[in-house]
Amino acid sequence: MNNLDSYPPILRQQNNQQQNPYEPNDTIEDSDPIPTIDLKCLEHKNLDEACKEWGLFRLINHGVPITLLEQLQDLTKQLFSLSFESKQEACNESPIKYFWGTPALTPSGTAITKGPQNINWVEGFDVPLCQLSNFQHQLPSLESIRLLLMEYATHLLRIATTLFEAMVKNLELNLKTTKPYLSENNGNIRVYRYPPTDVGWGMEVHTDSSVLSILNPDDHVSGLQVLKDDQWLTVKPVSNTLVVTLGDMMQAISSDRYKSVSHRVKVEKDIERISLCYFVFPGEDVVIESNKYKPFTYNEFRAQVQQDIKTLGNKVGLSRFQKKQG
Template identity: 30%
Template sequence: MGVERVQDIATSTFMDTIPAEFIRSENEQPGITTVPGTVLECPTIDFSDPDEEKLLAQIFAASTGWGMYQIVNHDISNEAIAKLQAVGKEFFELPQEEKEVYAKDPNSKSVEGYGTFLQKELEGKKGWVDHLFHRIWPPSAINYRFWPKNPASYREANEDYAKNLHKVVEKLFKFLSLGLGLEAQDLKKAVGGDDLVYLLKINYYPPCPRPDLALGVVAHTDMSALTILVPNNVQGLQACRDGQWYDVKYIPNALVIHIGDQMEIMSNGKYKAVLHRTTVSKDETRISWPVFLEPPQDLEIGPHPKLVNDKENLPKYKTKKYCEYVYNKLNKIPQ
């Protein structure tokens, strides 16, 4: 098969040890660095609140002060979310050779496909996670070669979820724009408008004999403009707050919103991309379904022109093509 998958390692590990490449340094090990006994309650926002001024204020405060929040009553049915979760879980429970059919081409620049390693890590360390990437919107960006044919309802569940996600995305971009004093459509236009890419990732974190030593995904901010995430009910998401790492409270059927790098750049630093990471469980499998809202690869992103000038509001970030930004970040090249 060529690449050893974490799922295989997990099922073949019967002792209380893990391979050395999964053991983090002491300043990263969750057993040492997690604040014990405290669950971080990041802002929870009722997305159905008819008071738009209140909703705007809540989203602005959470985006500037936290970079992460959870939205409830978002009009995506529990059934649609449950179907998305069920077909993703079923895919990762297939025999290994069936999953490998969707493996990403090692020579491709695209992240799409089934895989294990995504970016360069210092000292060759690895995350305790396998993943599947594919675009779910717009139709012109979809490559069905990476959409599993088994389970049979995989495509229907993902297309239904993508369709339901549109209203949430439109509403978020509207309030984020208005919060900066922009027109309702300004940020959405700046990030690609109708060509905005919805990139789904399924993260599969199998049980780990030493969850105190390993991380699923290392500390990072998302490269996207926004990330909308659905987790399963296994604790794992952590956020950094005042230099400390905390577990983030799980709320059933909530959508977790992350401000990403491109949103921070477009807002000229007003909105803050959240530093987060993922821990793993000794006994349970954690799965998450983030959708990264990304500009088209060749679109140039920089501070929004209406938010900068040559006097008191100088641009704090360089303007560059999104593909260049991604390449630099994945390869640890200063931006």
């Protein structure tokens, strides 16, 4: 099979009339001062500074076996190399959703479509972790990666819980228990492939809606960029490290003391990029109370985001829930 046939049709043809959005001085390519956090020897002060100043950090000594990370990358490549039609058909009756052209999904798992001028150069699988153990798949690639993701998710929930509990302690929050804020039932993993192109973005500027997002990036291809002090920095790939980003729910829980980091994904002209990202959210009915925001649940936040995307074409996010001043 021609590798081109593995991509969705809309990603096979570049729109030569679309202007290249990259600006020569837009990004500092040679500077990568991203903070690093050691999970094995967790320094609360360093974690607190990273959350306040960056909303993002690298994580080392995370305890996820490197063999598992490598197997996930290899199987993911095999899965994406299948024909577009077979991937689409395999997910018709599956809780795993296949999407392309946008990372935004409705609650039913349907991708929110955009016009050809505004597509993101990405395809992916959205995997709801609460349903992974309840089904088996006839497609060997999907079944193999399903089993690995079940093991992977156990590690990531452990990591997310450890980090969140440390953040709660740093913020001196009076939470009776942290468990409802990291709901296993709401956790999901998205597996992304970004095709090689010099037109458009792999993913537009956005913040995550999660409490925490944990990225297993491609070891060899950079692409993730973060906004720091009004300047874009490229996060360089480092072997056997994870990248943790704080999302909107963490910013709200912290009353804006921690930041939900703005980030985007740049595509490379000559090489594709694959990454896996774990998102953990509060329970849908858990009320988030904050000095900066009106009380709201994640369920209400998600519904508002989907409504804004549908009517405005973009996510508005936390500003919808800000308390009025004065």
